[in-house]
Amino acid sequence: MERPRIRHIAINAQDRDAEADYYKKVFGLEEIERGSNGTIYMSDGHVGVAIINVPTMPWGVNHFGFHVESVEEIEKTAGTTAEKNIAAAAGEHWIKDEEGYRVDISEHSWPI
Numbered sequence: 001m002e003r004p005r006i007r008h009i010a011i012n013a014q015d016r017d018a019e020a021d022y023y024k025k026v027f028g029l030e031e032i033e034r035g036s037n038g039t040i041y042m043s044d045g046h047v048g049v050a051i052i053n054v055p056t057m058p059w060g061v062n063h064f065g066f067h068v069e070s071v072e073e074i075e076k077t078a079g080t081t082a083e084k085n086i087a088a089a090a091g092e093h094w095i096k097d098e099e100g101y102r103v104d105i106s107e108h109s110w111p112i
Helices: 016-027 071-078
Strands: 005-012 030-034 040-043 048-052 060-067 093-096 102-106
Touching: 016 030, 016 040, 016 048, 071 093, 071 102
Parallel strands: 005 048, 060 102
Antiparallel strands: 005 060, 030 040, 040 048, 093 102
16 A cells, blocks of 8 residues: 555634735745635645634644545554545545544545
8 A cells, every 4th residue: 555645734723814825925835725614725736735714623733634545444554433524625534543633534636
């Protein structure tokens, strides 16, 4: 199996537009699209950054995700069953790491 690659990082921001403008200005990220819920999808051409706004969750880095060859293989390796995330941009599933942090896993490309 090919080694999984980090494909996106999600930042929970109070002001999505200001946060996106910062990453465009400072790091040259390109805005790819805006989701129907207001999420701003950006990329450097390799890794995606999603600027989300979920007031019921802590502000800052919310989660990150890996592009994997097989969700099933990751489930076996992690000894868990992945949860399906029907609200995701691209067929996501997620698992929790050893400390309970969310890690997205997907066999599909991120919208870049």
